[in-house]
Amino acid sequence: MFLENKKILIAGLANKHSIAAGIARSMTEQGAKLAFTYQSERLKRNVEKIAHELGHDVLIECDVSKDESIHSMYQELSKTWENFDGLVHSIGFAPANELDGNFVDVATREGFQIAHDISSFSFTALAKGAKPLLNKNSSLLTLTYLGAVQSLPNYNVMGLAKASLEANVRFMASSLGKDEIRVNGISAGPIKTLAASGVKNFRKMLTSYAKRAPLGRTVTTDEVGNVAAFLCSDLASGITGEITYVDGGFSTSALSIDEYLES
Ligand code: NAD
Ligand code: 0WE
Numbered sequence: 001m002f003l004e005n006k007k008i009l010i011a012g013l014a015n016k017h018s019i020a021a022g023i024a025r026s027m028t029e030q031g032a033k034l035a036f037t038y039q040s041e042r043l044k045r046n047v048e049k050i051a052h053e054l055g056h057d058v059l060i061e062c063d064v065s066k067d068e069s070i071h072s073m074y075q076e077l078s079k080t081w082e083n084f085d086g087l088v089h090s091i092g093f094a095p096a097n098e099l100d101g102n103f104v105d106v107a108t109r110e111g112f113q114i115a116h117d118i119s120s121f122s123f124t125a126l127a128k129g130a131k132p133l134l135n136k137n138s139s140l141l142t143l144t145y146l147g148a149v150q151s152l153p154n155y156n157v158m159g160l161a162k163a164s165l166e167a168n169v170r171f172m173a174s175s176l177g178k179d180e181i182r183v184n185g186i187s188a189g190p191i192k193t194l195a196a197s198g199v200k201n202f203r204k205m206l207t208s209y210a211k212r213a214p215l216g217r218t219v220t221t222d223e224v225g226n227v228a229a230f231l232c233s234d235l236a237s238g239i240t241g242e243i244t245y246v247d248g249g250f251s252t253s254a255l256s257i258d259e260y261l262e263s
Contacts, residue, residue, distance in 0.1 A: 001029075001030045001031030002030050002031075002229070002230075002233040002234070002235055003027055003030035003031050003032035003229060003232065003233050004030070004031035004032075005031070006031075006032045006033070006085040006086060006232070006233070007032070007033045007034075007035070007081055007083075007084040007085050007086070008027055008032050008033070008034055008035075008084065008085060008086035008087070008088065008232060009034075009035045009036075009037070009077065009084060009086070009087050009088070009130070010023060010024055010027075010034055010035070010036050010037070010088045010090070011036075011037040011062060011064070011087070011088065011089055011090065011091055011126060012037075012088070012089065012090030012091040012143075013036050013037075013038065013043075013046075013047050013050060013051075013090070014038075014039070014043055014046065014047075014193075014194045014195075015043075015046045015050075015194055016046075016050060017191075017192065017193045017194060017221070018090065018193055018194065018221070019090050019143055019188060019191065019193060019221050019224050019225075020088065020090040021050055021221060022220065022221025022222045022223075022224050022225035022228075023088055023090065023221075023224065023225040023228040023229070024036070024050065024051075024054055024056075024225070025054065025222060025225055026222060026225030026226045026228065026229040027225070027228070027229045027232070028054045028055065028056070029229075030229045030233065032086075032229070032232075033056070034051070034054070034056045034058075035056070035058035035059070035060070035077060035080070035081065035084075036050075036051050036056065036058065036059050036060075037059075037060050037061065037062035037073055038059065038060075038061055038062070039061075039062070039063055039064075040061065040063065041061070044059070044061070047059060058077070058080050058081070060073045060076045060077055061073065064091060064118060064122035064125065064126065065117060065118055065122070067125065070125055070126060070129050071129065073129075074129045074130065074133065077133070078133060081133070082133075083133050083134065083135050084130075084133055084134065084135065084138070085134070085135050085137070085138045085139070085232075086138055086139045086140065086141070086232040087126060087127065087130050087134075087138075087139075087140045087141070088141050088142075088228060088232070089122065089123045089126055089140070089141065089142040089143070090142070090143045091118065091119065091122055091123075092118070092119040092143070092158065092161070092162075092195060093114070093115065093118040093119060093195075094111060094114060094115035094118075094119070094156070094157050094158045094161065095110075095111045095114055095115075096198055097111070098111040098115065098156055098157045098158075099154050099155065099156055099157075099158065099198075099199065100154055100200060101154070101156075103151075103156045103157075106156060107156065107157060111157055112157055112160070115157045115158055115160070115161040116160070116161050116164055119158065119161035119162065119164075119165060120161050120162075120164040120165040120168055121168075123140075123142050123165060123168050123169075123172070124168055124172065127140055127172055127176070127183075131176070131179075131181075134179070134181055136179070136180040136181075137180050137234060137237065138180070138181045138182070139181070139182045139183075139184070139231060139232040139233075139236070140172065140176070140181065140182070140183045140184070141183075141184055141185070141186065141228055141231055141232055142165060142168075142169060142184075142185045142186075143185070143186055143188060143224075144162045144165050144166055144169075144185045144186070144187045144188075144243060145158070145159075145162050145187060145188065145190075146187060146189075146245075146247065146250070146251055147159035147162055148162035148163040148165065148166045148187070149163070149166075150251075154199065154200065165185070166185060166243055169183050169184060169185045169241060169242075169243065170241045173240040173241030173242075174241065177240060182231075182236070182237070182239065182240035183240055183241060184231050184236075184239060184240060184241070184242050184243070184244065185242070185243040185244070186224060186227055186228060186231070186243070186244050186245075186246050187243050187244070187245045187246070187247065187251070188219065188224045188246050188247065189209060189213065189218055189219045189246065189247030189248055189250055190202070190205055190206055190209055190218060191218065191219065191220070191221055191224075192206065193221070206218050209248075209250055210248075211256055211258050211259055212250055212253050212255070212256045212259060213247065213248035213249050213250040213253065213256075214248060214249035214250075214252065214253055215248035215249055216248075217248060218248065219246055219247060219248050223246055224246050227244060227246050231244065
C-alpha cells in the first residue's frame with residue numbers, strides 16, 4: 001500500500017458520484033488516513049456516510065468562498081491532526097447562467113469573479129492555510145478540465161477559471177518546492193457527477209467523447225482516483241507543476257476513424 005502512514009485532506013466531496021469519492025476510495029485502498037470537508041450542512045449527511053463506509057471520521061465544514069471558514073476549518077483539523085501530508089482540491093463552480101449559451105453574450109463580471117474565486121483562488125487559499133501543518137514530502141492536487149486549453153460549447157467562463165487553476169498549479173509548485181511540497185493537477189475526461197448534472201446535453205457530450213477517445217469510452221471516478229493516489233504518494237516524488245490527463249486519450253486525438261467516416 002503506497003499511501004500507508006499518509007494523512008490526506010479531501011475537499012469537494014458531495015456524493016458517491018463525485019470525483020472526490022473515487023479519489024477517497026482509491027486512497028483508502030492504498031492505506032491513507034483521510035479527512036473531509038463539506039461545503040454546507042446540506043451535504044454533511046452524504047459526506048458522513050461515505051467517510052464512515054470507508055472507515056474515516058474526520059469531517060469539517062468549509063465554504064471556500066470565505067477566508068473565515070477556511071481558517072476555522074484548519075483550526076478544527078489541527079485538533080485531530082497536528083500535521084498532514086496531502087490536500088485534494090476537487091471544487092469548481094460558476095453560476096449556471098454562465099454555462100449555457102454563446103460565451104461573449106452570457107459572460108458577466110460577477111460570473112467571472114465567482115468562477116475564478118471558487119474554482120482557482122480557493123486552491124491557493126487552501127494551500128496557504130495548510131502550509132504550517134504540512135509535512136515534508138507533502139502533495140497538493142487539484143482537478144481540471146480540457147476547457148482550460150481548448151474551447152468547447154457552454155464551458156465558457158469555467159474554461160478561463162481552469163486556465164487560471166492550471167497556472168496556479170505551476171506557480172504553487174514553484175512557491176512550495178523548497179519545502180518539498182509538490183503541486184499537481186489531473187485533467188479528467190467528462191464524468192456524470194452532480195456538477196455535470198445541470199449541464200445541457202451532457203449525455204450527448206459523453207457519447208461524442210467516447211467516439212473520439214483512443215480507448216473508445218469515457219473514464220470513471222475510480223480511474224481518476226488511482227492516478228490521484230499515485231500523484232499524492234512518494235512514488236510520484238519527482239513530479240510537480242504537472243497536469244496529468246486521465247481522459248482515455250481524448251486530448252491526444254484530433255479525429256477518430258468513426259467521426260471521419262460518418263460525415
Ligand atoms: P461534484 O459536484 O461532485 O463536486 C464539486 C464540489 O465542489 C462539490 O462537492 C461542491 O460542494 C464543491 N463546492 C462548490 N462550491 C464550493 C464552495 N464555495 N465551498 C466548498 N466547496 C464547494 O462534481 P465533480 O465533477 O466531482 O467536480 C469536482 C472537480 O472536478 C471540479 O473542479 C470539476 O471542475 C472537476 N472536473 C469535473 C469533470 C466532470 O466531467 N465531472 C471533469 C474534469 C474536471
Ligand atoms: O468542471 C466541470 C463542471 C463545472 C461546473 C458545472 C456547474 C453546473 C451547475 C461549474 N459550475 C456549475 N454551476 C452550476 O450551477 N466539468 C468539467 C463538467 C462539465 O461542465 C460543463 C461541461 C463539462 C464537461 C459545462 C458545459 C460544457 C461542458
